[in-house]
Amino acid sequence: MTNEFKRPVYIWLWSGVILITLMVVIGGITRLTDSGLSMSDWNLIMGSIPPMNEVEWDKAFERYKEFPQYQKINAGMSLDEFKTIFFWEYFHRLIGRVLGIVFIVPFIWFWVKGYFDKRLLKRLWVLLLLGASQGAMGWIMVKSGLVDVPYVSHYRLAIHFSLALILFAYCLWLALDVKYHSSLKKGEADDIPFKKWMYSIGVLLWIQIIYGAFTAGLDAGFMYNSFPKMGGEWLPPTFSMLDPFIRNLVENPGTVQWLHRLNGTILLVVVVAFWWKMFNTDRTTDLMTLGTSLLAVIVFQYLIGIFTVIYSVPISLGVLHQAIAVIFWGILLALWHKMKYRNYYPEIN
Numbered sequence: 001m002t003n004e005f006k007r008p009v010y011i012w013l014w015s016g017v018i019l020i021t022l023m024v025v026i027g028g029i030t031r032l033t034d035s036g037l038s039m040s041d042w043n044l045i046m047g048s049i050p051p052m053n054e055v056e057w058d059k060a061f062e063r064y065k066e067f068p069q070y071q072k073i074n075a076g077m078s079l080d081e082f083k084t085i086f087f088w089e090y091f092h093r094l095i096g097r098v099l100g101i102v103f104i105v106p107f108i109w110f111w112v113k114g115y116f117d118k119r120l121l122k123r124l125w126v127l128l129l130l131g132a133s134q135g136a137m138g139w140i141m142v143k144s145g146l147v148d149v150p151y152v153s154h155y156r157l158a159i160h161f162s163l164a165l166i167l168f169a170y171c172l173w174l175a176l177d178v179k180y181h182s183s184l185k186k187g188e189a190d191d192i193p194f195k196k197w198m199y200s201i202g203v204l205l206w207i208q209i210i211y212g213a214f215t216a217g218l219d220a221g222f223m224y225n226s227f228p229k230m231g232g233e234w235l236p237p238t239f240s241m242l243d244p245f246i247r248n249l250v251e252n253p254g255t256v257q258w259l260h261r262l263n264g265t266i267l268l269v270v271v272v273a274f275w276w277k278m279f280n281t282d283r284t285t286d287l288m289t290l291g292t293s294l295l296a297v298i299v300f301q302y303l304i305g306i307f308t309v310i311y312s313v314p315i316s317l318g319v320l321h322q323a324i325a326v327i328f329w330g331i332l333l334a335l336w337h338k339m340k341y342r343n344y345y346p347e348i349n
Contacts (some may be wrong), residue, residue: 013175014266028322068150154217157227220253290335
């Protein structure tokens with residue numbers, strides 16, 4: 001890829017990263033306001049236009065009344081209250097449509113103009129497939145709350161959130177590839193330093209992501225609003241209330257919140273130890289800057305997590321907590337990329 005082609009493709013990919021981040025933030029608000037089931041239909045084209053007058057609003061509201069969330073939880077809700085939750089779900093889906101357009105239209109234009117080499121083109125098809133899968137999983141998740149039980153499956157929520165972060169990661173990684181070593185062939189890279197530390201942080205982070213989604217899906221954050229103990233105990237009183245015991249690890253809200261806390265603490269300790277190891281081993285300026293940023297973000301995230309629990313998950317803190325998780329993931333990816341291809345970064349050579 002020539003330098004002439006690099007910049008527009010790099011900017012295009014970064015616009016995707018930013019929109020995916022916005023999607024995750026709006027998705028967090030949608031979840032915390034219980035807005036996700038307010039739109040019971042999935043019309044890819046016609047669904048992009050919201051109700052435009054009172055007749056259309058009444059029709060949408062009557063449609064909502066046919067489903068369990070209204071019947072079992074929100075019976076008696078006013079039309080104005082419905083408009084509020086409808087807004088967040090509509091906005092979430094609208095950003096998804098915008099994201100699709102931002103990906104597909106420039107992709108076709110760049111492709112026709114010959115901006116992509118064969119390897120990059122294959123990887124971009126994977127990116128588009130991930131985006132389509134993410135949208136499809138969103139609707140599969142919503143459908144789980146439209147029959148009998150007025151809640152989305154926390155398993156499907158975890159998959160939906162995980163796909164969003166995988167899409168974010170792939171798009172960011174491609175952007176960095178395009179900027180710093182678009183001419184490299186597959187397999188050309190350096191052995192990254194601190195490999196075991198990086199893998200450990202990555203594994204712990206993904207456990208934390210999954211349990212964060214479980215915590216949100218089970219409304220587990222509303223239980224045991226104290227720290228560090230839960231209900232006056234180090235283990236939640238409901239720790240083993242389900243049978244068989246394995247269900248407690250994935251379906252018991254108290255245990256899920258405890259595991260989210262425990263893994264978060266372990267992740268914090270590992271990142272601190274990693275930073276200390278890096279500080280005493282390799283103080284290369286750019287790597288150390290990212291390592292220090294990783295440390296600062298995880299400390300801030302841990303504190304926000306504590307306040308989120310103590311104050312019973314206010315929307316502002318809950319959304320901030322989720323947004324910081326995305327930032328941490330982005331910094332970890334940037335650090336990993338810079339370590340892996342450090343000899344191709346001009347500022348490190």
